[in-house]
Amino acid sequence: MGKARKxxxxxxxxxxxxxxxxxxxxxxxxxxxxxxxxxxxxxxxxLGLDGLTHTLDEYKGQPVVLNFWGSWCGPCVKEMPALQxxxxxxxxxxxxxxxxxxxxDRLTVENFVKQVDIHFPVVMDTGRDxxxxxxxxxxxxxxxxxxxxxxxxxxxxxxxxxxxxxxIGKLVDP
Amino acid sequence: xxxxxxxxxxxxxxxGHQNPVGTVLCEACGKxxxxxxxxxEGNLEMRYDGVARRSQRIRQGVIDRxxxxxxxxxxxxxxxxxxxxxSMLGTIFPQESTFLNIDASxxxxxxxxxxxxIYYRLGLSHTYESWWFITLLVMIGASLVICSxxxxxxxxxxxxxQKVRKHRQFxxxQKVxxxxxxxxxxxxxxxxxxxxxxxxxxxxxxxxSALLAEKHRFSRWxxxxxxxxxxxxxLAVLAxxxxxxxxDQHLAFPQGExxxxxETTYYLKNEQFTVEFYSDEEMPEEFRGKKVLPKLYETQxxxxxxxxxxxxxxxxxxxxxxxxxxxxxxxPLSYKGLKAYQFDYDLTPVLRSVQPELVNxxxxxxxxxxxxxxxxxxxxxxxxxxxxxxxxxxxxxxLNEEGRPVSKSPYPNAPAFLFLITGPGLPGEGxxxxxFPKQVDKEQFQQQxxxxxxxxxxxxxxxxxxxxSDVDFAASTxxxxxxxxxxxxxxxxGAGIVMLGLVLGxxxxxxxxxxxxxxxxxxxxxxxxxNWFGFRREIAAVLNKVxxxxxxxxxxxxxxxx
Numbered sequence: 124m125g126k127a128r129k130x131x132x133x134x135x136x137x138x139x140x141x142x143x144x145x146x147x148x149x150x151x152x153x154x155x156x157x158x159x160x161x162x163x164x165x166x167x168x169x170l171g172l173d174g175l176t177h178t179l180d181e182y183k184g185q186p187v188v189l190n191f192w193g194s195w196c197g198p199c200v201k202e203m204p205a206l207q208x209x210x211x212x213x214x215x216x217x218x219x220x221x222x223x224x225x226x227x228d229r230l231t232v233e234n235f236v237k238q239v240d241i242h243f244p245v246v247m248d249t250g251r252d253x254x255x256x257x258x259x260x261x262x263x264x265x266x267x268x269x270x271x272x273x274x275x276x277x278x279x280x281x282x283x284x285x286x287x288x289x290x291i292g293k294l295v296d297p
Numbered sequence: 298x299x300x301x302x303x304x305x306x307x308x309x310x311x312x313g314h315q316n317p318v319g320t321v322l323c324e325a326c327g328k329x330x331x332x333x334x335x336x337x338e339g340n341l342e343m344r345y346d347g348v349a350r351r352s353q354r355i356r357q358g359v360i361d362r363x364x365x366x367x368x369x370x371x372x373x374x375x376x377x378x379x380x381x382x383x384s385m386l387g388t389i390f391p392q393e394s395t396f397l398n399i400d401a402s403x404x405x406x407x408x409x410x411x412x413x414x415i416y417y418r419l420g421l422s423h424t425y426e427s428w429w430f431i432t433l434l435v436m437i438g439a440s441l442v443i444c445s446x447x448x449x450x451x452x453x454x455x456x457x458x459q460k461v462r463k464h465r466q467f468x469x470x471q472k473v474x475x476x477x478x479x480x481x482x483x484x485x486x487x488x489x490x491x492x493x494x495x496x497x498x499x500x501x502x503x504x505x506s507a508l509l510a511e512k513h514r515f516s517r518w519x520x521x522x523x524x525x526x527x528x529x530x531x532l533a534v535l536a537x538x539x540x541x542x543x544x545d546q547h548l549a550f551p552q553g554e555x556x557x558x559x560e561t562t563y564y565l566k567n568e569q570f571t572v573e574f575y576s577d578e579e580m581p582e583e584f585r586g587k588k589v590l591p592k593l594y595e596t597q598x599x600x601x602x603x604x605x606x607x608x609x610x611x612x613x614x615x616x617x618x619x620x621x622x623x624x625x626x627x628x629p630l631s632y633k634g635l636k637a638y639q640f641d642y643d644l645t646p647v648l649r650s651v652q653p654e655l656v657n658x659x660x661x662x663x664x665x666x667x668x669x670x671x672x673x674x675x676x677x678x679x680x681x682x683x684x685x686x687x688x689x690x691x692x693x694x695x696l697n698e699e700g701r702p703v704s705k706s707p708y709p710n711a712p713a714f715l716f717l718i719t720g721p722g723l724p725g726e727g728x729x730x731x732x733f734p735k736q737v738d739k740e741q742f743q744q745q746x747x748x749x750x751x752x753x754x755x756x757x758x759x760x761x762x763x764x765x766s767d768v769d770f771a772a773s774t775x776x777x778x779x780x781x782x783x784x785x786x787x788x789x790x791g792a793g794i795v796m797l798g799l800v801l802g803x804x805x806x807x808x809x810x811x812x813x814x815x816x817x818x819x820x821x822x823x824x825x826x827x828n829w830f831g832f833r834r835e836i837a838a839v840l841n842k843v844x845x846x847x848x849x850x851x852x853x854x855x856x857x858x859x
Contacts, residue, residue, distance in 0.1 A: 132364050135442060143435035146535050150431045170610035195693065195704040226707045228673045230690050249610070255559055 157258030160276055164189070164268045165256040169223065169246035172232060177221075177246050179272075186275075186294035188220045189266040190282075191248075191259045194227060194235040198281035199263040203239040205284040210243045213291050217270075223248050225262060269294050312464070322347025325460045327467030327811075340855065341470045343824055346455040350447050367436075367443040376440055380433045387424030390416050394423065438531045445524045456514060461504035463811045468822030471811075473833055474854040475821040475840075475847060483814035486843065490812075493842035497835060499810070506814040511807075516826075519802025526794030533787035544781040547640055551647055551771035555601055555616060558635075558779055564601040564616055565630075565637060570775040571595045572642055594639050596624040596775040600632055624777065634783055641776035648709050651734040652767035653760040655680040660757075666767065669734070671709045683720035683758070685730075690714055694733070694742060711738045718758060728752045732760045734768075808832055819845075823852070 158164055164179060164187075171177045179187065190206060192199035210220040220243040224232045232247055248254055257266065265278040267290050275294055278286075308316045314325035321342055322329055329335045341347070350368065366372060390409055393401045401422055405413035420427050469476065479486065483506035490508065491501045499510040537543040541560075550556050550567035557564050573593040577585045584590065601616035622630035622637075630637040648671055655664040664681030671692070678685045694713035695705040702713070712734055719727040729751040733739045748756060762768060806828050812821040825832045837849040 129360070131446075132360055135446070136360065136363060139435070139439045139442065142532070142535065143432075143439065146435055146538070147428055147431050149538050150426050151428045168608055168610060174611065176609055176611050193707060195706050197697070227692075228690075230674065230676065230687065231692070231704070234689055247610075250557055250559070252559065 158256075158266070158274050158277075160274055162274055164266065164272055164274050165253075167223075167246075167248075167253040167256065169248055169253060171244060171246045172229075172236065173244075177244065179268075182219045182221075183272070184270050185217045185219050186270050186291070187266075187268040188218065188291060188294075189223060189257075189268060190220065191223045191225055191254065191257070191262055191264045193225045193262050194231055196262045200239060202263060202282040203241055205282050205287050207239075207241045207243065208284060209287050209291055210241075212288070213295065216295050218291055218295060219244070221246060223253055225254055225259075226251055267291070267294055317349045319349030320347065321349075322467065323464070324348055324455060324458070326462065326464040327460075328464035329466065329470075335466070339470065340472050341467065343471075345448055345452050348451045348455040350451060364443060364447075367440045368447040370444060373437070373440040373444055376433060376437050380430075380437060383424065383430055383433060386421050387430075390422065392423060392425065394426070434531065438528060441524050441528055441531075445521050449518075449521045452517065456517065459509060459511075461502050461509045461811075462507040462813060463822070465813075465820060468811055468813070468820045470854075471822035471824050472829065472854050473821075473823030473825075473836065473852050475819065475836075475852055477819045477821075477845065477847070479814055479817055479819040479845075486814060487812075489843050490839070493839045494810070497839065499808075508810070508812050510810040513805040514807050516801050516805035517807045519798045519800075522798030522801055523795050524798075526791045526796075526798055528791075529794060530788060530791030533784045533791055536787065537782070537784045542781075542783045544779065547776055547778050549643075549774050549776050550596070550598075551649075551774045553649070553771055555599075557614075561635065561781070562603045562607050563619075563632075563635060564603060564614070565777070565779075566599045566601065567775045567777075568597040568599060570597075570642060570773045572644070572773075594626055594642060596639060596777065598622055598624050598630050598637060598777070600630060600635075600637070634781055634785075636780045638778040638780065639775070640778040643774040643776070644772075645774070647771040647774065648712060648734060648768070649771055650769045651762055653732070653734070653762050654767075655683055655685070656759055656761055657757050658759045666763075669714065671712050671734075674714075681720075683718055683723075685716045685718050686727075688715045688717050688729075694738065711735065711742075713738065713742070716760075722757070728756070728758070730758065730760070734762070806832070808835070810836060829853075 166179045168176055168178050179189075188206070188209075190202075192203075194200070206220055206222070210218075222241065222243060222245040224235075224245060224247045226249060227247070228249070229247065232245060236245055253259075257264075261279060263279075263281065265282055267275040267278070269275045276290060278290070308318055308320060308330070310316055310323040310326060310328055310330065312323060312326040312328065314323055316324050316330060320330050321334070324347075327347070329337075329341065390405065390413060393399070396404070401417060405417035405422060407413075409416065416422060424430055468474065487503050487506055487508050491503060491510075494501050494510045497512070499512045501508065501510045503509075544560060546559070548556065548558065548565075550565055552567050552570050555564040555566040571593060572591060572595075575590045575592045579592075580588070580590060598621070599618055600620040600622075602619045603614045604617050605615040606612040607614050620630060620632040622628075624630050624637055624639050626639050629639075650668055650670045652666045652668050654666045656662065657664070664683060667678040667680055667685075668675075669678075674687060674690065676687050678687075689702070691702060691704040691711075691713040693704050693706040693708055693710040695703055695711070697703045714732045714734075716730045716732060717727040718730050729748075731744055731747045731751065733742060733744050738744075806825045808823070808825040810821065810823045812819060814820075821836070823832060823836055833849045833852045836852060837847050840847055
């Protein structure tokens with residue numbers, strides 16, 4: 124009878140450790156599901172200006188700069204030339220810049236893209252699904268996602284040309 | 298026994314039974330195993346029937362130490378007390394989770410001053426999600442499991458392998474004892490006593506002149522059933538953190554639109570929101586004219602489930618109605634674990650579409666209406682001989698620092714549209730026309746002046762809304778609290794099992810009677826876990842049936858229990 128005692132103890136302690144570790148782990152490492160630096164970038168499925176559905180998986184193996192913006196937000200408008208310039212510069216090295224418009228309709232987005240003269244792909248998050256899964260609250264917010272699909276850094280607020288260059292450089296050559 | 302294990306040989310009882318280390322009373326005959334205890338007087342320690350707990354053995358290794366730590370009831374009590382004290386900390390100020398939209402880093406300082414700031418900095422604003430609180434709960438859970446296992450298995454073994462003939466001292470040191478001369482034939486007398494005992498629900502085992510009668514043993518499992526229930530309860534609460542098992546969000550539903558509930562395949566449409574207030578006549582005297590008291594909040598809601606094209610943003614989802622309910626306070630819409638509660642409302646109308654008519658302001662001629670949606674409008678409209686193409690759209694019209702028109706927010710607070718109109722009597726490249734659907738914006742932003750600047754003074758076309766029936770707006774917005782809690786059935790199951798365990802343990806008592814007749818003497822001992830008074834009375838009544846008259850009070854062998 125006593126022979127199974129030790130293995131039973133070990134199994135039970137192991138299960139407690141596993142479940143307890145999970146419970147404590149989620150409370151320590153922010154179980155709110157929002158991506159943080161180093162965590163995996165959530166996928167999205169959004170309609171692009173080209174009329175097709177786009178996902179993050181399309182750019183597997185490539186560094187992605189994911190910029191959330193709205194036409195009504197001043198800093199978003201101001202940072203667009205910097206994004207466009209860096210898009211041009213890093214395009215050759217496989218860096219993708221994706222603009223995610225938050226909650227506006229097609230006409231507004233099209234006019235905006237024309238007006239600020241940007242050429243990188245733009246998707247429309249009309250239902251604010253990506254906003255939710257990325258936990259974006261103020262605009263603009265930019266996620267720098269490395270080639271492994273992990274969030275390298277998060278920039279809240281207006282991007283500047285030089286810092287943007289440094290941050291993309293880090294993505295390409297970590 | 299091998300000589301390498303000298304400790305083991307020490308635990309062998311006189312009756313020949315080999316007991317584990319830590320045994321208080323011999324598992325077989327019930328003789329006290331400790332020499333000091335054997336010579337002592339008074340009642341025996343009957344907890345767990347005197348068997349050794351699993352963890353009571355010679356100290357070994359780390360695993361045994363951890364096991365022993367959690368198997369201690371003393372530690373469990375400390376853990377529970379610490380958890381209670383910790384919970385109290387969480388009630389000093391409101392928890393972060395009770396607010397919808399606050400910046401916790403400044404809220405506590407502004408609201409409660411320095412104390413609030415310290416409270417926030419210590420992380421007490423989310424006490425129940427903090428690592429130390431969860432750790433305490435996990436430790437209580439571990440203690441529950443290990444305490445139970447450590448006791449229930451040996452106890453089960455002890456109770457299923459009970460010997461009928463017990464050591465004399467085991468009998469005379471119970472709390473219910475009778476020693477009485479008996480002239481009758483021992484075996485016949487014992488057999489005769491079995492009948493009235495069986496009638497009272499006892500299971501009777503005899504072994505020559507010795508007898509063991511027992512009933513309601515199952516009530517001994519009550520505490521362990523409670524523990525199983527508590528463990529299920531704790532696991533269910535823990536499982537709420539898993540994705541998809543728990544959702545709690547507050548969403549806005551403008552009247553007349555089916556809005557998607559994020560993270561689900563459901564859409565909910567607020568067909569009509571009603572808010573009613575008590576009239577002055579209905580209110581008590583002291584409230585009249587001073588207070589506005591709501592009488593009814595009601596959202597006539599329809600729940601749809603998406604059946605196809607749900608995730609593809611390029612297509613319109615296909616919706617099928619699955620539930621319909623008039624949501625009121627405390628009367629949520631409920632469908633397959635999803636619940637929608639009335640939470641808040643906003644009576645500001647939100648413009649959805651207008652149907653303006655193009656008219657010639659000189660001749661008064663009207664060219665027909667077209668529908669202009671605020672969101673995703675069509676790009677070109679044909680009215681009579683004129684083509685209007687939509688060039689720009691501003692949801693919340695304003696001017697930026699450089700004086701250029703911009704939208705100040707994505708909400709249709711002050712919508713404005715810029716059209717290019719082409720047709721007879723207009724310049725070849727067309728004429729630009731700014732249109733503000735809301736009258737208040739028309740005046741504030743001077744639609745007339747803008748258009749005259751754009752199209753010159755020879756303008757003759759105007760967009761006009763003729764009738765309020767051409768204006769479509771959401772009269773109000775209802776805010777609903779959408780909740781899904783799939784762990785709740787498990788929480789209830791756990792709670793139900795706890796209740797069952799309580800009933801088992803509280804409403805029945807495990808009663809046992811041992812007796813032996815030897816040398817014309819009856820020695821009887823009895824044990825129960827509560828209601829000793831009833832137990833003694835039962836024994837007296839049973840003995841009475843075989844013509845042995847004893848006073849029930851004389852059975853009391855001390856021990857301080859009634």
